[in-house]
Amino acid sequence: LAGSLKNSLYYGVKSSNGEGHQMAMKIGAKTQMMDLGKIYPNGMEVAPGIAKSTIWSNKAAFEDHSGIMVNKAGKRVISELETNHNIKNEEVKQGGKLFILMDQPSYDAFLTKLSITGISKGDMDKWLAQDGKGYPIVVKADSIPAVAKKAGVDGAELLKTVARYNGFVKAGKDADFNRPAKFMKEVIADKGPYYIVEQQPRFATTMGGVVTDMNLNVLDKNNKPIKGLFAAGELVGGAMGDDSPPGGNMAWAMTSGKLAAERAVQSLNK
Ligand SMILES: Cc1cc2nc3c(=O)[nH]c(=O)nc-3n(C[C@H](O)[C@H](O)[C@H](O)COP(=O)(O)OP(=O)(O)OC[C@H]3O[C@@H](n4cnc5c(N)ncnc54)[C@H](O)[C@@H]3O)c2cc1C
Incomplete structure (x- = not known):
C-alpha cells in the first residue's frame, strides 16, 4: 500500500x-x-528508526545543479522533480531505499538548505567519517565506482547512468523520465569528489x-x-x-x- x-x-x-x-x-x-500514514520520501535515518528530512536540500541539488537519484542497482527510476507522492510510491516499490548522487557543486548546494530541517554540516561531517559503516548512509569518494561501493550501490551501472544523464543534459531532454529541462542546468562533473546520501520513507502523521x-x-x-x-x-x-x-x-x-x-x-x- x-x-x-x-x-x-x-x-x-x-x-x-x-x-x-x-x-x-x-x-x-x-x-x-x-x-x-502520511509518508514523505526524503528521510535520512539519523538514529535507529528515526528520520530527519532532506526535502529542501534535495530541491537545491536537483533544481539548480546535477544531483540525481538512483536505486540500489545504480539506475534512475523516476524524475527527481516528480511529486513527493510519486517519489514516495517509487521508493516504497524499490524496497524503501533510494540514493542521491551529487558532485561537489550539487553537494555544496545541498548543504546550504540542510539546517531548515535540523541537520547541521557537523552532522554530515560526522556521518561522512563513518564511511558507510553506520547510519545514515552519507559517503564521499573520488570516483563514482568508489562512492557507489561505499553506499552498496552498483558502481558499473551508476557510471552508465551518469553518462546517460549527462547526454540528456546536453540534448536538453530527459528521454527516460522527463525531468524538466529547466532543472537540468549542469552535467554531473567528470571529476570527483562525489557524494551519496540515502533516502528512506518517513512519517509523522497517521x-x-x-x-x-x-x-x-x-x-x-x-x-x-x-x-x-x-x-x-x-x-x-x-x-x-x-x-x-x-x-x-x-x-x-x-x-x-x-x-x-x-x-x-x-x-x-x-
Ligand atoms: C514535524 C511535523 C511536521 C508536520 N508538518 C505538517 C505540515 O506541513 N502540514 C500539515 O498539514 N500537517 C503537518 N504535520 C501534521 C500535523 O501537525 C498533525 O496532523 C496535527 O498537528 C494533528 O493535530 P492534533 O490536534 O490531532 O494532534 P496534536 O497536534 O498531536 O495535539 C495533541 C495534543 O494533545 C496533547 N496530549 C497528549 N496526551 C495528552 C494527555 N494525556 N492529556 C492532555 N493532553 C495530552 C499533546 O501534548 C498535544 O498538545 C506535521 C507533523 C509533524 C510532527
Whole structure:
C-alpha cells in the first residue's frame, strides 16, 4: 500500500504515542486504516528508526545543479522533480531505499538548505567519517565506482547512468523520465569528489484512527455513537483517505477540533 507504515522511519514528536486511540479503543471504538500514514520520501535515518528530512536540500541539488537519484542497482527510476507522492510510491516499490548522487557543486548546494530541517554540516561531517559503516548512509569518494561501493550501490551501472544523464543534459531532454529541462542546468562533473546520501520513507502523521459520524461522535463496532466521546485531528481515521495534501492535516486538525468541541458542548446541553 502506498501509505503503509511498514518500513517507514518516524519523524514525529516522541510524545505522540497513540494514547488517544488506546483510550477510545478501550471503550469499544471502531477503528479503520490503522496501518496508514502520511509518508514523505526524503528521510535520512539519523538514529535507529528515526528520520530527519532532506526535502529542501534535495530541491537545491536537483533544481539548480546535477544531483540525481538512483536505486540500489545504480539506475534512475523516476524524475527527481516528480511529486513527493510519486517519489514516495517509487521508493516504497524499490524496497524503501533510494540514493542521491551529487558532485561537489550539487553537494555544496545541498548543504546550504540542510539546517531548515535540523541537520547541521557537523552532522554530515560526522556521518561522512563513518564511511558507510553506520547510519545514515552519507559517503564521499573520488570516483563514482568508489562512492557507489561505499553506499552498496552498483558502481558499473551508476557510471552508465551518469553518462546517460549527462547526454540528456546536453540534448536538453530527459528521454527516460522527463525531468524538466529547466532543472537540468549542469552535467554531473567528470571529476570527483562525489557524494551519496540515502533516502528512506518517513512519517509523522497517521491517516487511520477511530471512526466517527458527521458530528465527530466516535462510533462503536456496531456503528452506534459512543455517548460523550468526540474525536478530532489525527485521532480520526480516514478523514482524507490514504494520503493527504500538503497542509491538509493542520487544516483538518483545526476544523475538526472546533466542530468536535461544539458538538461535545451541544451533547452536554441536550
Ligand atoms: C514535524 C511535523 C511536521 C508536520 N508538518 C505538517 C505540515 O506541513 N502540514 C500539515 O498539514 N500537517 C503537518 N504535520 C501534521 C500535523 O501537525 C498533525 O496532523 C496535527 O498537528 C494533528 O493535530 P492534533 O490536534 O490531532 O494532534 P496534536 O497536534 O498531536 O495535539 C495533541 C495534543 O494533545 C496533547 N496530549 C497528549 N496526551 C495528552 C494527555 N494525556 N492529556 C492532555 N493532553 C495530552 C499533546 O501534548 C498535544 O498538545 C506535521 C507533523 C509533524 C510532527
